[in-house]
Amino acid sequence: MDDEMLKDFVVEALELASNVEEHLLTLERHPDDLEILNAVFRAFHTIKGGAGFVNLPAMVSACHLTENLFDALRTGKAPVTPLAIEAALQASGFVADQLNELSNGAAPDSLASMPPELEGILTQAIEGKTDAAPAAAAPAPAAAPAPAAAAPAAAGNAPANGASVMKDGQLDWESMYNAVTGNETGAAAAASAPAAATAAATPAAAAPAAAAPAAEAGDKPAAGGGGQHNRRATDAAKEESIRIDAGKLDALLEVAGESVQAANQASVLLEKLQQFKFEGTAAALMSTLAETLGRASRYSSELQRATLSTRMQPVGRLFQKFPRLVRELAKDLGKDVDLVITGAETEVDRVVVDSLYDPLVHMLRNSLDHGIEVDRVAAGKPTKSTISLHAWQAGSSVMIEVFDDGKGMDPDMLRNKALAKGLINEHQALTTDEALQLVFLPGFSTKEVASSVSGRGVGMDVVKTAVEKHRGTIRIDSTIGKGTKFSIRLPIELSIIPTMLVRCAGAPLALPMAVVERVVELPENFDEVGGAPVLRDQGRPLPVHSLAGVLGYEPGNERVGIVMAVPHPYILGVQSVEGTADLVIKPLTAIHTNGITGTARSAEGELVLVVGLSFLLDNCRDTERAAVAQV
Structure with missing residues (x-):
């Protein structure tokens, strides 16, 4: 089998499978939607x-039975019942699991066969039943299907009937399968042994099964011609996109970043050269050089932006x-929950998207388990609860909020739990906001007995670590009786950030502009509150x-202050401010330095240390706590 062909199939099928799951959940709410x-x-x-073409008989079996089910549903031969939705979700999950295994390098012949339970629930749904009967014993093994096994052998040959297996320059899996098996009717024969046994044992399923090939021949919906329109739209989308290995994009981005840096350094050198007097040919050459460097700088910046967009x-x-x-999970917990998603079109770096899955899953599970009340009527609330997942762009950051309209979090209870576990002393977490953030401490838990679904706070330190790994921050706001909101803030682009360049004790540093409000002049002497210096700013x-x-x-003569735009504003004293710049950030991997998340090169080529966003948002407390611990 051609590995590239299998890889292409897995990528396309995974996308289809993820869309199917979304469609099924929508269909559960709108069972009469023929388009879905x-x-x-x-x-x-x-x-x-x-x-069938790449010889995955178990997947063919599951898809064939599910295809029969939906042919029956769309033609009215079977009703859209909760059992039908559950059966389709199980089939979708089985297909997605097999595709993920293949994506992770599993051999096709190592995949499991279709479970008898899945075959059973699909068959019952096709028959129009509303409740699942007890799972039947697994059928006796049967001979392997010949058409599917023969498919790879024919993959490298031209179709005997001359049918095209290409469509607009793309492999058309449907046409390829039909070409290899001879005709559409062969699709039924390609099903695995369990599917064949089902067809023989359940005559009630014969009508939907027989209807499938006819529908497949033109892939035309029984009512309306929307299928052809959607197919054309999909083909048009394929024409405008190609798949590129992520590693190649990363390498391209690094080269683009280095080119911008080189262009910036060249511009600085040019400015220094222009301080000298040139005449005649030398002056003309300098003018041409300036124009050329200007173009090079513009093009390198455009290359960088284009690469980032990919x-x-x-x-x-x-x-x-x-x-x-x-x-x-709501079904397991016996709760009625509606998930409302907004801002799904908000774009962010792909690395951020991939890294957010586990943190968001943990927050959603905690909201369901501990946030949403079991008896909402007693709390004077509607029976159906709501969890909102909202994303939007804010400047150079993306904001993601998870909000539940549950019972909220009690700061006094959180504080007492942390004290009892020895995580804080009696002088810490005195404010409500500080108490809420205690759930991020390693080892913090509000549950006396662990359950299959972790309680609010369990493992939240891992969530915070995952977010801060990508220079992000996470905060909690909660009101007793009203609900709890988790807010995540992340840079849209991981490798390049707008910064303010400053100098402290002679060292060049960069502060993320996302938290810089303005620059003020610092006085010789400060007022003090509790022995700590304060400055009155705008009252x-x-x-x-x-x-x-x-x-x-070593603290020096710091006469410039930067007002930080954070939840609890403060002023950061520095020696001098040297301008702003979009820097290509390279994370620190070999060493860990409190407050520093990466390095960059200035336009002059000087190495700059980048101060962490979470460190600044936390009022520089991380280092202060570390210093106290060392004392």
């Missing part, structure tokens, strides 16, 4: 064709995985921190 019924039918039909992905790619998770007394001091440098 047709879309799910087409998706399983297409996956089945590709699976790494951007909508968070909806991540969000679409959560409706089913919430549905199943409010703000604490003043020495950036050199909190980073462990």
Whole structure:
């Protein structure tokens, strides 16, 4: 089998499978939506064709039965029942699991066969039953299907009947499968032994099964011609996109970043050269050089922006995985929960999208388990609760909020739990906000007995670590009786950030512009509150921190203050401000330095240390706590 062909099939089928799950959850709320019924039918039909061609008999069996089910549903031969939705979700999950195994390097012949339970629930749904009967014993093994096994052998040959297996320059899995098997009717024969046994043992399923090939021949919905329109739209989308290995994009981005840096350094050198007097030919050459460098700088910046855009992905790619998770967990917990998703089109770096799955799953599970009340009527609330997942762009950051309208978090209870576990002393977490953030401490838990679904706070330190790994921050706001909101803030682009360049104790540093409000002049002497320096800014007394001091440098003559735009504003004292710049950030991997998350090169080529966003948002407390611990 051609490995590239298998890889192409897996990528396309995974996309179809993820869309199917979303369609099914929508269909559960709108069972009469014929367009969704047709879309799910087409998706399983297409996956089945590709699976048969690359010799995945178990997947062919599952898709074939599910295809029969949706042919029956869309033609009215079977009703859209909760059992039908559950059966389709199980089939979708089975297909997705097999595709993920293949994506992770598993050999096709190592995949499991279709479970008898899945075969049984699909058959019952096809028969129009509303409740699942007890699972039947597994059928006796039968001979392997010949057409599917023969498919790979024929893969490298031209179709005997002359049919085209290409469509607009792309492999058409459906046509390829039909060409290899001879005709559409062969699709039924490609089903694995369990599917064949089902067809023989359950005459009631024969009508939907027989109807499938006829529908497949033109892939035309029973009512309306929407199928052809959707197919053309899909083909047009394929023409405008190609798949590129992520490693190649990363390498391209690094080269683009280095080119911008080189162009900036060249511009600085040019400015220095222009301070000298040139005449005649030398002056003309300098003028030409300036023009050429200007073009090089513009083009390198455009290359960088274009490369960055290829790494951007909508968070909806991540969000679409959560409706089913919430549905199943709410069902297990006996709660009626509606997940509302907004802002799915918000784009962020693909690395951020990939890294957010586990943190968001943990927050959703905690909201369901501990946030949502069991008896909402007693709390004076509607029986159906709501969890909102919202994303939007804020400047150079993306904001993601998870809000539940549950019972909220009691700061006094959190504080007492932390005290009892020895995580804090009686002088810490005195404010409500500080008490809420205690759930991020390692080892913190509000549950006396562990359950299959972790309680709010369990493992939240891991969530915070995952977010801060990508220079992000996470905060909690909660009101007793109203609900709890988790807010995540992440840079849209991981490798390049707008910064303010400063100098402390002679060292060049960069502060993320996302938290810089403005620059003020610092006086010789400060007022003090509790022995700590403060400065009145716009009528409010703000604490003043020495950036050199909190980073462990020798404090110098700091007469410039930067007002930090954070939840609890303060002023950061620095030696001087040297302008702003978009820097290509390289994370620190070999060493860990409190407050520093990466390095960059200035336009002059000087190595610059980048101060962490979470460190600044936390009022530079991380280093202060570390210093106290060392004392």
